[in-house]
Amino acid sequence: MMRRTVTLRTSLQALIAVPLLMAAWPAVVPVHAEDFISVVTGLAPDDLLNIRAKPSAIGKTEARLAGGASVRNLGCNDIDGHPWCKVESDNPKATGWAPARYLVPLNPATVSDLDLAADAPAGDAAASPPAPDLTARLGDAAHDAEPPVKSVAETAMRDAYGLALAAETPPTGELPDPAAVAPVDKQTVAELPPQPDALASGGGIEIPCARKVGQPMARCAATVLYKGTDKAEVTVTWPDGGTRVIAFDAGRPASSDADGNFRFTREGSLNMIRIGEAERFEITDAVAFGTKGIGQ
Secondary structure (H helix, E strand, O other), X not given: OHHHHHHHHHHHHHHHHHHHHHHHHHHHOOOOHHHOEEEEOOOOOOOEEEEEOOOOOOOOEEEEEEOOOEEEEEEEEEEOOXXXXXXXXXXXXXXXXXXXXXXXXXXXXOOOHHHHHHHOOOOOOOOOOOOOOHHHHHOOOOOOOOOOHHHHHHHHHHHHHHHHHHHHOOOOOOOXXXXXXXXXXXXXXXXXXXXXXXXXXXXXXXXXXXXXXXXOOEEEEEEEEEOOOOOEEEEEEOOOOOEEEEEEEOOEEEEEOOOOOEEEEEEOOEEEEEEOOOEEEEEEHHHHHOOOOOOO
């Protein structure tokens, strides 16, 4: 009778200890971040997930992954109220950041402060982010800003007037009577012809674009016709000819002049637009609505 009681007591103690040991096991054997696998999901049809060099919607794109692709999830952090995960991809070979909402499952671990500081966007995180530099996204040097057409004409007229005054000034250094100075003939000053409304509204810009499936993003010339504080039409000219008109309404992409399915997603102030099966465009609010943009 005593032997049976001891055996039963030992068995009960063993059953109680098993769950305690299982709960303590993760602390004893930590999960290695490099072994945590996540799958890309939640994308629109035929869309690709941008893997960016920094945890920011304006970070440089290192690679693009299709839905169902597997990546090594190194950890996830909250960046300015948005969860981002640092990932590694083998095909194509790339390391960068992706929005956590497109990864399943999420790694509960976080990226170390040292790695996060190395990848964090430059500048104070609390400050308002600057408008995305589209030339940097395409890997080309920024174009020198061209002076407005109106300022060129005004400068030319002031220079011509100054030369006329200098020619009429007596060598003694005395200033002539303003009434005696012959008026400048404005016809002698070359004036530029009036520019089209689209150019006056927002011409001379370029945006990332692609026309075929799998084609890398190229640079397309574009003009903007503003129709109010939250309405605009962006006309994109393909490098090989032809145009595409994209309409914005209520501060968001609304439609195009194509027959294909129109859809878009947003990352911060960046509108990633897809039309049909292949056409892709990236247009910021600053481009579509001027430097002020539209409130998020």
